[in-house]
Amino acid sequence: MYRIxxxxxxxxxxVEMTIEAPRVAKAHKPGQFLMVMNREDSERVPLTIADSxxxxxxxxxxxxxxxxxxxxxxxxxxxxxxxFAVLGPLGTPTHLDRVGTVVVxxxxxxxxxxxxxxxxxxxxxxxxxxxxxxxxxxLMFWDDKLRxxxxxxxxTTDDGSFGMKGxxxxxxxxxxxxxxxxxxxxxxxxxxxxxxxxxxxxxxxVPTTVSLNTIMIDGxxxxxxxxxxxxxxxxxxCVDGPDFDGHKVHWDEMFARMKVYQxxxxxxxxxxxxxxxxxxxxxx
Amino acid sequence: xxxxxxxxxxxxxxxGEKKRPRSKDRRLEIACQxxxxxxxxxDEVALGYSPAEAVAEAMRCLECPKPRCxxxxxVHIDIPTFIGHISxxxxxxxxxxxxxxxxxxxxxxxxxxxxxxxxxxxxxxxxNPNNPIAIGRLERFSADWQxxxxxxxxxxxxxxxxTGYKVAVIGSGPAGLSCSADLAKMGHTVHLFEAxxxxxxxxxxxxxxxxxxKTIVQKEVEYVQALxxxxxxxxVVGRTMPVKEVLDEFDALFVASGAGYPNxxxxxxxxxxxxxxxxxxxxxxxxxxxxxxxxxTPIRKPRRVVVVGAGFTAFDVVRISxxxxxxxxxxxxxxxxxxxxxxxxxxxxALEEGAIFTLLTNPVRYIGDDNGFVKAVEVQKxxxxxxxxxxxxxxxxxxxxxxxxxxxxxxxxIGQTPNVLIPSNLPGLATRWGSVIKVNRETYMSTVxxxxxxxxxxxxxxxxxxxTRAGREAARSIxxxxxxxxxxxxxxxx
Ligand SMILES: Cc1cc2nc3c(=O)[nH]c(=O)nc-3n(C[C@H](O)[C@H](O)[C@H](O)COP(=O)(O)OP(=O)(O)OC[C@H]3O[C@@H](n4cnc5c(N)ncnc54)[C@H](O)[C@@H]3O)c2cc1C
Ligand code: SF4
Ligand code: FES
Numbered sequence: 001m002y003r004i005x006x007x008x009x010x011x012x013x014x015v016e017m018t019i020e021a022p023r024v025a026k027a028h029k030p031g032q033f034l035m036v037m038n039r040e041d042s043e044r045v046p047l048t049i050a051d052s053x054x055x056x057x058x059x060x061x062x063x064x065x066x067x068x069x070x071x072x073x074x075x076x077x078x079x080x081x082x083x084f085a086v087l088g089p090l091g092t093p094t095h096l097d098r099v100g101t102v103v104v105x106x107x108x109x110x111x112x113x114x115x116x117x118x119x120x121x122x123x124x125x126x127x128x129x130x131x132x133x134x135x136x137x138x139l140m141f142w143d144d145k146l147r148x149x150x151x152x153x154x155x156t157t158d159d160g161s162f163g164m165k166g167x168x169x170x171x172x173x174x175x176x177x178x179x180x181x182x183x184x185x186x187x188x189x190x191x192x193x194x195x196x197x198x199x200x201x202x203x204x205x206v207p208t209t210v211s212l213n214t215i216m217i218d219g220x221x222x223x224x225x226x227x228x229x230x231x232x233x234x235x236x237x238c239v240d241g242p243d244f245d246g247h248k249v250h251w252d253e254m255f256a257r258m259k260v261y262q263x264x265x266x267x268x269x270x271x272x273x274x275x276x277x278x279x280x281x282x283x284x
Numbered sequence: 285x286x287x288x289x290x291x292x293x294x295x296x297x298x299x300g301e302k303k304r305p306r307s308k309d310r311r312l313e314i315a316c317q318x319x320x321x322x323x324x325x326x327d328e329v330a331l332g333y334s335p336a337e338a339v340a341e342a343m344r345c346l347e348c349p350k351p352r353c354x355x356x357x358x359v360h361i362d363i364p365t366f367i368g369h370i371s372x373x374x375x376x377x378x379x380x381x382x383x384x385x386x387x388x389x390x391x392x393x394x395x396x397x398x399x400x401x402x403x404x405x406x407x408x409x410x411x412n413p414n415n416p417i418a419i420g421r422l423e424r425f426s427a428d429w430q431x432x433x434x435x436x437x438x439x440x441x442x443x444x445x446x447t448g449y450k451v452a453v454i455g456s457g458p459a460g461l462s463c464s465a466d467l468a469k470m471g472h473t474v475h476l477f478e479a480x481x482x483x484x485x486x487x488x489x490x491x492x493x494x495x496x497x498k499t500i501v502q503k504e505v506e507y508v509q510a511l512x513x514x515x516x517x518x519x520v521v522g523r524t525m526p527v528k529e530v531l532d533e534f535d536a537l538f539v540a541s542g543a544g545y546p547n548x549x550x551x552x553x554x555x556x557x558x559x560x561x562x563x564x565x566x567x568x569x570x571x572x573x574x575x576x577x578x579x580x581t582p583i584r585k586p587r588r589v590v591v592v593g594a595g596f597t598a599f600d601v602v603r604i605s606x607x608x609x610x611x612x613x614x615x616x617x618x619x620x621x622x623x624x625x626x627x628x629x630x631x632x633x634a635l636e637e638g639a640i641f642t643l644l645t646n647p648v649r650y651i652g653d654d655n656g657f658v659k660a661v662e663v664q665k666x667x668x669x670x671x672x673x674x675x676x677x678x679x680x681x682x683x684x685x686x687x688x689x690x691x692x693x694x695x696x697x698i699g700q701t702p703n704v705l706i707p708s709n710l711p712g713l714a715t716r717w718g719s720v721i722k723v724n725r726e727t728y729m730s731t732v733x734x735x736x737x738x739x740x741x742x743x744x745x746x747x748x749x750x751x752t753r754a755g756r757e758a759a760r761s762i763x764x765x766x767x768x769x770x771x772x773x774x775x776x777x778x
Contacts, residue, residue, distance in 0.1 A: 023524050037481060043572065043580035044481075069580055085481040087518040217572070217581070220479050220520055221703055222489075222544040223564035229555055234548070239705070253555055256656025260557045264582035271577075 002083040005058055010141035013065045014109065015074040016050070022057030024049070024088040030096065030116035031211065031243055034059065034088025035219040038073050042084065045069045046216045046238070048113035048188075049089055059088075062112035062141075068268040068275055075274045090219045091242050094209065098125040100183035103175065104150070105131045105168050105197060107189025111142050113211065114188050118149040121186075127151050129175065133168035133189070137161035169196045182206050187246065191254060198246030210246035212237045214257060229253050291373030294339040303371060305346045307408050311415040312341045319636050323606055326493045326575055329633060330394075330421075335375070338425040342370035345417050348407060353419060356405035359753045361385040363402060363419055370422055379430035382423060387462040388752050390431065390500050391487060393424025396749050399628045431503060441511065444471035449766040452477065452534040453513075454521045454706065457485020458748045459739025460540035461508050462755030463762075468511040470763045475534070476513050479520040482571065485542050486740075487748070489571035490563075492600050494607070495630070498570075522709040535766045536734050538758055539721060540751070543700040543740035549592070553650030554696070558584065558658040562597040562697035569604050586693035588612040590661050592647055593697035594624040595745075599631060601695045602639045613639050614689070618646040618666045618679040644668070644679065648686065650694060660690045700745045710735065720744055728758035729765070736762055 006018035024034055028049050035044045045067075051060035065074040077083070094117050102121050106114035111132045122128045130150035134140050135158045147153045154171045155163030164171055168189070176182065185208040187197040194210040201208045214226040214237045221239035228237055229250035235241065269275040297303045315331040316322070322329050333341065347364040354360050361382050369378035382389045398404075398420035406416030449472045453460045456478040464474045482488050484501040509515050521530055521541075530537060546561035548554055565583075568574040572581035589605040591598050594617040605613040615634070617624065620643050624631060635641075644666045651660040665685035668677035702719040714722040714731040721730055721737040728736045738754030740746055765771060 023519065027524055027526070038580075041573070041576075041579040043582075085518050087479070087481070087520065088524065090520065090523055217564055217567050218480065220544075221705065222546070223567050224546045224548065224561040225564040227555060234550075234555060250555075253656070256557060257555065259655070260584065261582050264584065268580070268582065 002086045004077055004079050004081050004083065006060075007077075007079050010062065011139040013074070014062065014139070014141060015065065016060060016062045016112075016141075017073075018058045018060045019083065019086055020057055021059050021086045021088070024086060025052040025057050025059050026054045028052040028054075028059060028089040029093035030120040031094030031113075032089035032091045033219075033242060034061070034086055034090060035216070036061070036073065036083060037085040038069060038077065039084050042072070043069050044085075044087075044217060044219065045073075046090075046213065046219055048211070048242075050112035050115055052116070059086075062109065064109045065278060067265055068272050071269070071275045071278050072272065075278050087219065090238055092240065094120070094186070094211075094243050096120040096124045101127045101129060101181040102184045102186060103129045103131065103172065103182050105133075105172065105185065105187040105189070105193075106146070107133045107168050107187075107193040108135070108139075110187075110189030110193075110211075111146065114186065115142065115145055115149055117186060117188075118146065122149065122151070127181075129180070130154070131156065131168045131171045133157070133171070133193075134162075135159070167196070168193060169200055172197060172200060176204060185209070187211075191251070191258065194246060195249075195251045198249065198251075202247050208246040209243050210249060211242045212244060212249065212254065213242065214254065215260060228257060289335065289373035289375065291339070294336050294373065296339040296343065296370075297372045299372075303343070303347065303368070305344060307344050307346055308412060309340075309344050310412075311344070311418050312337050314418070314421050322494065323637060326607060328497050329494050330629075332428055333421055333425045335429075338370055338375075338422060339373070341418050341422060342367045344408070345371065346407065352405040352407055353402040353417070357402045358749045359385045359756070361402075361423075366426060367417065367419070367422055370426060375426050375429040376434045378422075378426035382426065386749070386752060387465050387756065388458055388504055388748070389423050390427035391458070391496060391504065392749050392752065393420050393422075393427055394496050394500075395491060395627070396420055397627045397747065401749075431500075441469060443469050443511070446473070447471040447767070449473065449535045450475065450533070451536045451538065451762060451766065452530050453538045453540060454530075455479075455485060455540035455542055455739070455741070456483035456505070456515065457540060457542045457739060457751060458487065459542070459741070459751035459755040459758075460485070460538070461504060462752045463538050463540060463738065463759045464513040464755075465508045465511055466756055466759035467762060468508070468513050470759065472763070472766065474513045476508075476515045477519040477521050477525075477530075478515065478517045480571065481517050483515055483517060489567045490597070490600070492566070492570050492604055494603070495600070520705070522705040527706060527709045531734060534734075536736060536762045538728075538755075538762060539706055539730070539735065539737035539741055540739045540755065541703060541706055541741045542751075543702045543745040545701050545703045545719070546696070547699045547701060548696055549647070549698065551647060551649050553652060553658065556650050556652040556658040557656050558692055559650055559694045559696065562593070562601055562695055563700065565601055565604070565695045566597070569608075575604075575608060583608065584693070586610045586613075588691040589614065589693045589695065590647070590689060590691045591615050591695045591697055593617065593699070594619070595626055595697065595699065596630070597699075598695075598697035599626045599634050599639075601697055603630075603634050603637055605693070605695075606637050606639065610693075614642055614691075615639060616642045616645050616647060616661075616663060616689070618644065619676065620644055620668065623676045642689070646679065646681070647694075651688070658691065658694055660688050661694060662686055662688055700740075702741050702744065727761045727765075728754065729761070733771075736765075
């Protein structure tokens with residue numbers, strides 16, 4: 001069960017993996033995520049589903065090797081290995097109604113999860129303008145996939161080594177300054193980027209959906225560890241989200257809650273041999 | 285491989301002899317790990333009776349012809365009979381007899397609130413106050429003995445011939461396990477779906493190792509599987525599979541999804557770091573084993589802990605905190621000691637281990653530091669007023685009584701309600717308060733044909749034994765339903 005059927009290193013530390021999980025592949029809708037456990041003693045890690053193939057019974061995830069579990073998954077697991085658990089699809093799917101023109105923004109790793117969203121929005125009859133941003137050219141991945149799923153694609157790099165120099169939010173501002181139609185914005189990526197986008201679109205009054213990636217334990221609505229303030233309410237990201245109205249998210253609370261386990265995570269990385277090895281290779 | 289028991293040496297009743305009950309004796313205490321030792325580990329606190337102790341305790345039982353304990357037991361275990369077996373050295377038979385009524389004796393013997401049930405009703409209380417037969421400990425003894433001394437082989441269980449009917453059970457807590465086991469014995473094909481990666485429900489993620497070892501729970505799960513039940517973990521019905529798909533594929537559905545949604549108070553500061561729901565704290569520690577250093581899931585080591593509430597959950601949290609090395613672990617409860625719903629033995633153990641009780645006190649807000657971590661809780665004193673609908677006196681705030689308790693961890697343990705996922709994905713399913721599934725109390729059928737429900741999902745957070753009973757009674761009713769050619773005669777839910 002849950003056999004790894006494909007693995008590609010897309011860029012340094014960015015890994016694409018396909019996993020056999022027939023039920024998840026069959027039920028998956030854009031915007032949903034899954035939880036992975038490498039081994040019986042591993043933590044449960046939430047990862048957005050970047051693609052699914054119900055016929056083959058496979059799902060695709062793209063992850064960044066940042067913490068102990070993702071480094072172990074990327075470094076120790078190969079095609080043919082089995083994962084202990086894969087649970088999904090979780091969360092409420094992204095709304096894909098027809099609104100006109102949707103600007104879909106993917107920053108860094110966020111490029112992967114927007115792929116099914118772009119496809120879905122387009123199938124629903126929207127014009128999809130996609131902005132994807134990376135730090136540098138050598139960290140780029142899936143730009144071709146996104147091009148095929150969008151009506152228009154804009155690529156930014158922080159250092160200008162490819163496409164437009166700057167952040168995704170700069171590209172968004174440019175579109176707005178040019179007076180281009182924009183009926184809705186969907187932004188997925190690092191929380192800093194999502195907040196920047198949400199703050200930018202607030203005065204324009206363009207509905208903006210963001211996808212939150214809080215800490216999670218079960219992912220089924222049982223523990224409340226993923227809770228975050230949305231407007232006047234506390235919501236559970238794993239069941240009520242991960243999509244929320246970016247203008248209503250309590251970003252300061254969200255940022256604070258992401259840091260709860262920073263110290264423990266550092267200790268975990270220090271105690272894991274494959275993590276140490278990974279960081280040594282990175283340095284070289 | 286049943287071991288022969290030398291009953292004479294153990295002081296029990298020999299073959300052909302009459303029992304002379306020693307009901308005047310004191311109830312036999314159970315050996316426990318010392319407080320110092322147990323605070324340094326997560327091993328079980330109560331060590332269990334030795335055979336000699338079990339026989340001695342069993343010898344106190346009068347084996348009443350009209351036993352009150354049986355009436356008080358929610359599943360009416362034939363208590364005098366199983367205790368009679370123990371006093372005669374027939375330990376495996378004792379366990380087998382209990383299993384006729386209760387699918388989870390090793391679990392219930394450990395976690396039932398016996399002091400409010402069978403043991404409260406025991407007639408010996410009348411003549412020898414506070415010394416009822418230790419029914420729970422004897423139940424545990426016989427079940428543990430059976431695990432250790434006989435191959436409890438599922439293939440030797442009398443199973444009805446296959447009926448060809450397929451039943452889906454959602455949730456593998458005590459209700460789901462018990463229902464699945466009985467349905468399998470009745471000859472039905474049973475598919476048991478569990479959302480988490482381990483079966484057992486609260487028995488796995490909620491109740492800590494030191495009260496209920498997880499190997500015991502897994503033995504029960506394995507037994508249910510050996511009966512032929514197909515267990516599939518990592519399936520959230522309503523997400524991984526639409527409820528409709530399950531309905532189409534099976535002849536009946538038993539919803540045993542428990543009460544897993546954590547209640548919070550909605551007071552300021554509840555989303556600060558270091559403020560947990562009991563479920564998060566317990567899941568990290570029990571299911572994910574965060575107390576072991578080698579596992580992946582972390583837990584911030586608490587130093588000064590405030591636990592809000594005084595039920596089963598609160599005591600588990602406070603005792604876990606002490607084992608994680610907390611210097612101060614405090615129960616803050618808005619009523620008084622008498623109203624505490626927790627299990628007596630647990631309250632005792634928590635006190636022995638150094639838990640502090642701050643009673644008639646309620647939090648009003650949590651105060652954070654500059655980094656968003658909780659550093660204190662502002663509480664308010666309470667006094668007891670008129671009784672409320674539960675019959676307990678309602679706590680009312682004392683004006684101008686607020687003060688501050690410093691802490692770095694808060695665990696809100698004020699109860700759980702059922703999750704809305706299944707009700708919201710099953711059109712026509714009637715609920716109370718939006719999530720508690722309404723069923724007919726005799727048939728366990730909901731307002732949707734084919735759909736039955738039981739356990740915490742229909743009552744809100746209750747007890748293991750009530751969930752186990754619901755599973756068993758629902759199995760009987762489901763059996764009647766699937767075999768009925770009309771499948772229409774079931775009184776709908778009320
Ligand atoms: C910390 C704690 C301590 C307790 N201590 C005691 C005690 O000492 N004595 C006692 O008698 N009672 C105790 N209780 C209460 C007791 O555990 C519960 O009443 C009992 O477990 C309820 O059983 P259940 O089968 O209805 O549900 P649960 O045990 O809650 O099991 C429900 C299962 O269903 C699964 N599930 C939910 N939704 C879905 C879905 N959509 N798809 C698939 N699976 C799903 C859940 O993951 C879970 O595994 C305690 C409870 C807690 C929280
Ligand atoms: S199941 Fe619970 S109430 Fe019934 S006899 Fe056993 S301990 Fe007592
Ligand atoms: S991760 Fe536990 S409730 Fe969301």
